Amino acid sequence: MSEKPNHKSGFVNIIGKPNVGKSTLMNKLVGENVSIITSKAQTTRHRILGMLNGEDFQIVYSDTPGILKPQYALHKSMMQFVRLSVEDADVLLLMVEVGEKIDRELLDPILRKTEGKIILLVNKIDLAKNEQQLEDKISMWKEYHEFAAIIPISALKGQHIDQVFDRILEHLPVHPPYYPKDQFTDKPERFFASEIIREKIFQTYKQEVPYSTEVVVSEFKEDEKIIRMRAEISVERNSQKGILIGKKGAGLKKIGTEARKDMEVFFGKQVFLEQYVKVEKDWRRKKNKLSQFGY
Numbered sequence: 001m002s003e004k005p006n007h008k009s010g011f012v013n014i015i016g017k018p019n020v021g022k023s024t025l026m027n028k029l030v031g032e033n034v035s036i037i038t039s040k041a042q043t044t045r046h047r048i049l050g051m052l053n054g055e056d057f058q059i060v061y062s063d064t065p066g067i068l069k070p071q072y073a074l075h076k077s078m079m080q081f082v083r084l085s086v087e088d089a090d091v092l093l094l095m096v097e098v099g100e101k102i103d104r105e106l107l108d109p110i111l112r113k114t115e116g117k118i119i120l121l122v123n124k125i126d127l128a129k130n131e132q133q134l135e136d137k138i139s140m141w142k143e144y145h146e147f148a149a150i151i152p153i154s155a156l157k158g159q160h161i162d163q164v165f166d167r168i169l170e171h172l173p174v175h176p177p178y179y180p181k182d183q184f185t186d187k188p189e190r191f192f193a194s195e196i197i198r199e200k201i202f203q204t205y206k207q208e209v210p211y212s213t214e215v216v217v218s219e220f221k222e223d224e225k226i227i228r229m230r231a232e233i234s235v236e237r238n239s240q241k242g243i244l245i246g247k248k249g250a251g252l253k254k255i256g257t258e259a260r261k262d263m264e265v266f267f268g269k270q271v272f273l274e275q276y277v278k279v280e281k282d283w284r285r286k287k288n289k290l291s292q293f294g295y
Helices: 024-032 073-087 104-112 131-144 159-169 190-202 240-245 247-267 287-292
Strands: 009-017 048-054 058-062 091-097 117-123 149-152 214-221 226-235 271-278
Touching: 009 024, 024 091, 024 159, 048 117, 058 159, 091 159, 091 247, 104 226, 117 159, 131 149, 149 159, 149 190, 190 214, 190 226, 190 247, 226 240, 240 247, 240 271
Parallel strands: 009 058, 009 091, 091 117, 117 149, 226 271
Antiparallel strands: 048 058, 214 226
């Protein structure tokens, strides 16, 4: 592979608390919907890589699960993804909200483990009461840690995302590309199909049901005009299975219809989707089940 002598390449990893806007930022930076976005916290469960390629650079972005205090074996697995992303980061994007307080118990151990440059992104500036509140919050974070840069942004509205890109490029090391230049993510197609289904479950149901749900695409057959897939949706209890399926199957049908529409846009061809719901009791607490699900 022939590259320019000053070609830059590196891992830029996004961390922050649940629902702070990491996935929204990831999609804005990469230009593809590679990470699940819903209004509910803890929707990202895996570490998802998205590549942005230019003539003389490759940025490998990494979206991670939200930083939290683990309550299940699933949470511990999710936090392992976070720890790995901190340790291998060339640039670490720490994302916080305008009104967020500094949680030293969570942040101190994480920030000590990175050798990369840390850029603080103060997100959701459009929700700030006034300029003074924003300035006060930025001053608070300046006193907490010496960051390579502090950039106020709105990931949802795309405000100041260009500044984030410029600072990232400034701190990237000179290095050949880590991945082929025509690749935009490390995940297989069936992973994104399962994420789209899981997103629709989060958007449709409330309380515990979405968090107790895991989706696995067990069959994925593609030909020139159509993709045929089978998705297995696991829940923890029979009552959750009933809620998910709905009266006369209406709930499951709604999820399938909405997921299929998004999949056809994502894959650029017709999709035939079969869905099945099964009970895997307390799967979030069982290491063998978590391993089967890729955690």
